[in-house]
Amino acid sequence: MRERFRRISKNAVLGTLCYLLAIPAAFADWEINLTEGVTPISRDTFALHMIIFWVCVVIAVVVFGVIIYSLFTFRRSRGAVPDTSMVHSTKMEIVWTIIPIGILVAMAIPAAESLIKIEDTRSPDLTIKVTGYQWKWHYEYLGDSADQFVKSNFGFFSNIDAASNRARQVDSGVDVYQIEHYLRDVDKRVVVPVNRKVRLLLTSNDVLHAWWVPDLGGKRDAIPGFINEMWFQAEETGVYRGQCAELCGRDHGFMPIVVEVQTEEDFAQWVAQNGGAVGGGPADVPGATGDVVAAAAAAAGGAGSSDAVDIELGFDELMSRGEAAYLTNCSACHQPNGQGLEVGGFPALAGSAIAAGELSVHVDQVLNGKAGTAMASFAYLSDTDIAAIITYERNAWGNDTGDIIQPADIQAAR
Amino acid sequence: MSTTAEAHHDHHDAPSGIKRWIFATNHKDIGTMYLVFSGLMFFTGGAMAMIIRAELFQPGLQFVDPGFFNQMTTMHALVMVFGAVMPALVGLANWMVPLMVGAPDMALPRMNNWSFWILPVAAILLVSTLFMGGGAPASGWTMYPPLVLQTGDAFPFLIFSVHLLGMSSIMGAINIVVTIMNMRAPGMGLLKMPLFVWTWLITAYLLILAMPVLAGAVTMLLTDEYFGTSFFNAAGGGDPVMFQHVFWFFGHPEVYIMILPAFGIVSQIIPTFARKPLFGYDSMVYATASIAFLSFIVWAHHMFTVGMPLAGQLFFMFSTMLIAVPTGVKVFNWTATMWKGSLTFETPMLFAVAFLFLFTIGGFSGLMLGITPADFQYHDTYFVVAHFHYTLVPGAVFGIMAGVYFWLPKWTGHMYNEKLGKLHFWLSAIFVNVTFFPQHFVGLAGMPRRIPDYATQFADFNMISSIGAFVFGASQLLFVYIIWSCVRGGEKASTQVWEGAEGLEWTVPSPAPHHTFEVAPEVR
Numbered sequence: 001m002r003e004r005f006r007r008i009s010k011n012a013v014l015g016t017l018c019y020l021l022a023i024p025a026a027f028a029d030w031e032i033n034l035t036e037g038v039t040p041i042s043r044d045t046f047a048l049h050m051i052i053f054w055v056c057v058v059i060a061v062v063v064f065g066v067i068i069y070s071l072f073t074f075r076r077s078r079g080a081v082p083d084t085s086m087v088h089s090t091k092m093e094i095v096w097t098i099i100p101i102g103i104l105v106a107m108a109i110p111a112a113e114s115l116i117k118i119e120d121t122r123s124p125d126l127t128i129k130v131t132g133y134q135w136k137w138h139y140e141y142l143g144d145s146a147d148q149f150v151k152s153n154f155g156f157f158s159n160i161d162a163a164s165n166r167a168r169q170v171d172s173g174v175d176v177y178q179i180e181h182y183l184r185d186v187d188k189r190v191v192v193p194v195n196r197k198v199r200l201l202l203t204s205n206d207v208l209h210a211w212w213v214p215d216l217g218g219k220r221d222a223i224p225g226f227i228n229e230m231w232f233q234a235e236e237t238g239v240y241r242g243q244c245a246e247l248c249g250r251d252h253g254f255m256p257i258v259v260e261v262q263t264e265e266d267f268a269q270w271v272a273q274n275g276g277a278v279g280g281g282p283a284d285v286p287g288a289t290g291d292v293v294a295a296a297a298a299a300a301g302g303a304g305s306s307d308a309v310d311i312e313l314g315f316d317e318l319m320s321r322g323e324a325a326y327l328t329n330c331s332a333c334h335q336p337n338g339q340g341l342e343v344g345g346f347p348a349l350a351g352s353a354i355a356a357g358e359l360s361v362h363v364d365q366v367l368n369g370k371a372g373t374a375m376a377s378f379a380y381l382s383d384t385d386i387a388a389i390i391t392y393e394r395n396a397w398g399n400d401t402g403d404i405i406q407p408a409d410i411q412a413a414r
Numbered sequence: 415m416s417t418t419a420e421a422h423h424d425h426h427d428a429p430s431g432i433k434r435w436i437f438a439t440n441h442k443d444i445g446t447m448y449l450v451f452s453g454l455m456f457f458t459g460g461a462m463a464m465i466i467r468a469e470l471f472q473p474g475l476q477f478v479d480p481g482f483f484n485q486m487t488t489m490h491a492l493v494m495v496f497g498a499v500m501p502a503l504v505g506l507a508n509w510m511v512p513l514m515v516g517a518p519d520m521a522l523p524r525m526n527n528w529s530f531w532i533l534p535v536a537a538i539l540l541v542s543t544l545f546m547g548g549g550a551p552a553s554g555w556t557m558y559p560p561l562v563l564q565t566g567d568a569f570p571f572l573i574f575s576v577h578l579l580g581m582s583s584i585m586g587a588i589n590i591v592v593t594i595m596n597m598r599a600p601g602m603g604l605l606k607m608p609l610f611v612w613t614w615l616i617t618a619y620l621l622i623l624a625m626p627v628l629a630g631a632v633t634m635l636l637t638d639e640y641f642g643t644s645f646f647n648a649a650g651g652g653d654p655v656m657f658q659h660v661f662w663f664f665g666h667p668e669v670y671i672m673i674l675p676a677f678g679i680v681s682q683i684i685p686t687f688a689r690k691p692l693f694g695y696d697s698m699v700y701a702t703a704s705i706a707f708l709s710f711i712v713w714a715h716h717m718f719t720v721g722m723p724l725a726g727q728l729f730f731m732f733s734t735m736l737i738a739v740p741t742g743v744k745v746f747n748w749t750a751t752m753w754k755g756s757l758t759f760e761t762p763m764l765f766a767v768a769f770l771f772l773f774t775i776g777g778f779s780g781l782m783l784g785i786t787p788a789d790f791q792y793h794d795t796y797f798v799v800a801h802f803h804y805t806l807v808p809g810a811v812f813g814i815m816a817g818v819y820f821w822l823p824k825w826t827g828h829m830y831n832e833k834l835g836k837l838h839f840w841l842s843a844i845f846v847n848v849t850f851f852p853q854h855f856v857g858l859a860g861m862p863r864r865i866p867d868y869a870t871q872f873a874d875f876n877m878i879s880s881i882g883a884f885v886f887g888a889s890q891l892l893f894v895y896i897i898w899s900c901v902r903g904g905e906k907a908s909t910q911v912w913e914g915a916e917g918l919e920w921t922v923p924s925p926a927p928h929h930t931f932e933v934a935p936e937v938r
Contacts, residue, residue, distance in 0.1 A: 084691060
């Protein structure tokens, strides 16, 4: 802590010096400027940003220069006598109206040009539908016969990674500096090919969200009931990080976005692994949550209705899988300790009349949600995940019901 | 005139004690109550800001739940906008507009009483939501649906509180318009009015036009929640983006409602301490009116990322950039007023000069935000937070503080402690920059606003910003002490108070007697 403070104070002095000199890109590990990014749009935007910035700096130097000169020259303590006849000058006023208009027009032209490019979402090479959820993202790669990469729809949820999620709990005791990409890592990345025009179709399942990866250009809102478009064409492979930018409730700060830009070959391989894994049908089967895709794929080669319902799982397996799925899907509201959150109106599950009561009611609420509350339907999860979550909820935190729920039970209850 | 007779009548059995305040119809008493109320709200909202900055001092969650953090950001904004800044400006108008135009009181004194007393009721409704099931509103002061519909028991209280605040503002605005239009002293033509009166006249029209729009928007939220309508619900054929259009049609004029009277205050103070008339008076009036007009046609620049048609984005980008022109005219005129003046730097002047610099910085970042493609990067980041805090804290709030120091001797009859005033100024001016300047950097580097916890690369600037905020917050206690001791006593203030002061308000004794201008003064 003390060492941090020392670093801070040293850097604070440097930082102050730097901004006084208005040199924005001067230091390396103190990020103080917009990213230039890796797409034509983000580079355009960066150039535009720097132009406006320098225009503002020049105007500031002139205007502040005149003000500072006046403050020192026309002081009564230096014997300045007011010139009370100086009350108006039409000529000056015309000059300082016309000059700003000229500057504004000069700035508006490149801005309009960029904007026209940004809004041109025509002929993409790949289209991904992005759906915001409280508080995770769902990505669905849309299959298109004319498309050389993706032949069929496949999709997955992308949640905050487990390490960040543990560390970000109030008083978790975890040193967040030990986590490499604290709050900027996910359990499953979005993968796109390099040098290809990727179009995003954005929407939301609940409230407003906004999808933003600074290196890929600007952001765009995800609005329930509407589809928004944006596009990017990454020119360098690599991993780019961002997060939700529109206030979306309690865990708004905890829905990161990670985009991995790969070569076309690697991307094709990734599609084969993932697209194949979620089945070949054109139907939307968002049945697999993140990591679970790989696990479930090995076991069953599918998700959703083709989930491994005929496999009986043991209690320990259900509990460990249930805990992981619970932490990903349920703990934001009901909390990792099952105590809920009084301030948010989220009920405790430990000792609750539902989670420790009638089993069918419990299953019904997970599958169908509860009207009039924040409890949404989780029917999009796989039968196995739901069975594991319910088993876990009915046996954790002192809810010792001893109930074991199998995937087949969930399939029957759907 | 019935108004004079009324005032005369009141004078004889003027209620004392608590009744003087509850049944107050005197513009000075009501102005004082507005200012005291605003001070209380300033510290309430400030305490919330301290909680926010404490949580953001380091990455990781140390103190509060993320849900409570969102309640704090929401309530901080609502309390500061509707509880602190607007009532302070209305309070200053109550005190000073009748004195400046030579009127005996406000035109509608009983309505004046009502518009004040609605405020504490609304504030109690609003602040009480902190103790309700589900907590206070946590969807941001912009109340965007569908998120705002997830508010718990607090929801109807939020809506009614906004309604009451709006009613109070509208009545206050009507009173100011009527007073200025009908009660000016003989000889005071419109273009002879002090600029504070002009900016308030224009602001009052903005309030009358904008507040009903907000009332409409929140009423639609209310019926969406309780009466099965679907104004903003896509599943029922509505449109959540429509709320944003309606809200910002109110919201953008609202930001000028908070800044135009501060422009007016600065336009009174700079000529006084430059000992030279305001440069370009007429163009100052026209610039204010242009800003007010433009404020109604730029609203969608708050929502470029919702996905508007290209033509719409271009229109709102161009109209937004235009605002720089009249705003520039004002800055140039203030500068020209100081040019060849004879300057002294008492506390009000210091705050006015800081306003000039720092508000202009807020103007620059505003111009940058108006460039749509760049806004796609800046939007909803700390760059925006830095921008509007520069316009509102060293902008509106410094304007209010400058006005308080400027007029305090007239109100109390005592000079405030100049040394402490200067100390308060320097602490505020330095630490407001320590607080908000680094927020430009974290914003550009990619930190979104309204998050309780952040990635580690943003840590250092956040720590600096928090330290700045704690010192800035603490130094405002000094402000309270200075005002308190000035009310209690101090060097006797003269009638004119400031050597360079001109205008009717400086012709009445200090402290200003309970009733002034019972006989209208003659203005040459």
